[in-house]
Every structure is written in structure tokens, then in C-alpha cells.
Amino acid sequence: MDKESMVATLLRRLDAVTGLDEADIAAIRALPIVVRPWEAGRAIVSDGDRPTECCLVIEGFCVRSKTIMNGQRQILSIHISGDIPDLQSLYLHRMDHDLISLVPSRLGFISHAALRAMTRGNPNITEVLWRDTLIDAAMFREWIVNVGQRPAASRLAHIVVELRRRLAITGYTESGAFEMPLTQEQIGETLGITPVHANRIIKQLRDENILDINRGRVRVLNETRLAELAQFDDRYLHQSPSL
Structure with missing residues (x-):
């Protein structure tokens, strides 16, 4: 799979919600991405982990979830192609929930170092990802109201x-x-x-x-x-x- 195909859905999603210029698109396409197939039900990152990379969903579905001491689990969000569901691990160094694949998926892993270099060199992308994170928070609020x-x-x-x-x-x-x-x-x-x-x-x-x-x-x-x-x-x- 070529780089353009890997990031096509991410670019489409970010452009729809934020708007991207040519420099932003070029910088995102230049990110080093390691693609890995992922089986259904396997944790991508787990509660308590200290990840050094973020995960781009290229194909498939993932969920964030929390499991309490008696083993009961609450699914907190569903993630689809084009999402980077653990972007917060770039600044929150220890995971406080699980991220798990629902189906056999294709995931792209981007090192924190590469993401930090991109955002430091491209202030507009920093704003784009900040807006994306705020939208993520808005979705969490709606899910709380929905369940409650x-x-x-x-x-x-x-x-x-x-x-x-x-x-x-x-x-x-x-x-x-x-x-x-x-x-x-x-x-x-x-x-x-x-x-x-x-x-x-x-x-x-x-x-x-x-x-x-x-x-x-x-x-x-x-x-x-x-x-x-x-x-x-x-x-x-x-x-x-x-x-």
C-alpha cells in the first residue's frame, strides 16, 4: 500500500472538519508510517501502557473502552478508517483506557518523535490536530448524555x-x-x-x-x-x- 492510500481517508476527514492547505497535506503525506495487520480483538494499546507511537486506522474498526475491577466493560467510542484514536498519548504519557480492534484491521503506526517534529515545523497542522482533539471531546460529551x-x-x-x-x-x-x-x-x-x-x-x-x-x-x-x-x-x- 502506497503512502497516499494510507493517509487518504485521514486527509479527507481532516479537510472536511477543518480544511487543509497544500503544505499541510504534504507534511502529513511525508510522515513515516509503519503498516501492520491487526487481528480482531487484540489490544492496540492497553490501560497503563506508555506508548511511543500513535495509531492511524487505515482499514477496520476499533473501540476505546474501560474495564472495572469486576470485569465489566464500557465501550467509550467507536473508531473508523481515518481516525487517530490514541493521539492523546503524544502528551498524556500513560494510557488510562484500552484501544482494541473490533475486526481484522490494517493499522499505521507513527512515532511520537515524527508527530512532534511535524507539529513543531507546521503550526497550522498543530491547530488542525488540536481542533480534531476538541471534536473528539465533544463526541465524548454526547456519548455521556446518550448513555446517561x-x-x-x-x-x-x-x-x-x-x-x-x-x-x-x-x-x-x-x-x-x-x-x-x-x-x-x-x-x-x-x-x-x-x-x-x-x-x-x-x-x-x-x-x-x-x-x-x-x-x-x-x-x-x-x-x-x-x-x-x-x-x-x-x-x-x-x-x-x-x-
Whole structure:
């Protein structure tokens, strides 16, 4: 895989939310990236690690999560092609959560030294990555509200709409359908409910002809009812440099 292909989705995403000039694009393309295949369910970085590189998702899906002492896990965010989900490790030296691949993925690893050199030599890219980090924080806030205040069916609908909106920016959606490779247990961990409850919610949305979730793919059956259920306001995604 050539360098342009590796960073194409990252550049598309950053340009959509921030705007990039030619110098920014050239600097990002010049980053040294080590590409590694990654099997499903394998930790990329774990709680307590001190990483020396950041991970670019080239192909695949990853999640951030926290596991408490009794073994229960909360999924905190879903990451797709073009994301650098552990960018904070550039300045927060010890990981306080896990980053795990959901499916067989292709990941690009960029050393902290290379990222620091790029940001020091390109102040505009520093601003771009700072804005990207702030958008990440905005998404965390929305997920807290989603899990804490919305009914379970609305939680799932909201996450589905968010993921579809993000995948659309990077070109990874089809008409009415897209990948969401979460198992029933992982959907429960994302929504803060049990797997049994998750199964009931998935069945409810299918029976009500709103969504069909099957074998890691989502098919939207009724756009209007999905929008009503999700209560989705996309401002927090800031998918325009003007927002």
C-alpha cells in the first residue's frame, strides 16, 4: 500500500472538519508510517501502557473502552478508517483506557518523535490536530448524555446515526446500509445495558421497521422514525470548518 492510500481517508476527514492547505497535506503525506495487520480483538494499546507511537486506522474498526475491577466493560467510542484514536498519548504519557480492534484491521503506526517534529515545523497542522482533539471531546460529551439520559432504543439509534454520518465523510457507506461490526455483547457494552437487553432493543427496532442490525451490518428501514428516535443534532461532530 502506497503512502497516499494510507493517509487518504485521514486527509479527507481532516479537510472536511477543518480544511487543509497544500503544505499541510504534504507534511502529513511525508510522515513515516509503519503498516501492520491487526487481528480482531487484540489490544492496540492497553490501560497503563506508555506508548511511543500513535495509531492511524487505515482499514477496520476499533473501540476505546474501560474495564472495572469486576470485569465489566464500557465501550467509550467507536473508531473508523481515518481516525487517530490514541493521539492523546503524544502528551498524556500513560494510557488510562484500552484501544482494541473490533475486526481484522490494517493499522499505521507513527512515532511520537515524527508527530512532534511535524507539529513543531507546521503550526497550522498543530491547530488542525488540536481542533480534531476538541471534536473528539465533544463526541465524548454526547456519548455521556446518550448513555446517561436517553432510553436504550434511542441510545442505539443515536449511535447508529452518528456512525453513519462519520462513515459518509470517509466514503464508507452504501445506500441505506453500512458496517457496524459490534456483537450483541459489544452493543450492550456501548449502551450500558446487558446483552439480553441489547438483544431486545435490536429486535424491537427490527419489529418496528426502523433498523435491521444483522451480522455486523446496519440497514436503515425508516429514515423518519430513526431520526425521531435518535434525537440527533449533528453540531457536536463539527463536520465543517465553519462550525
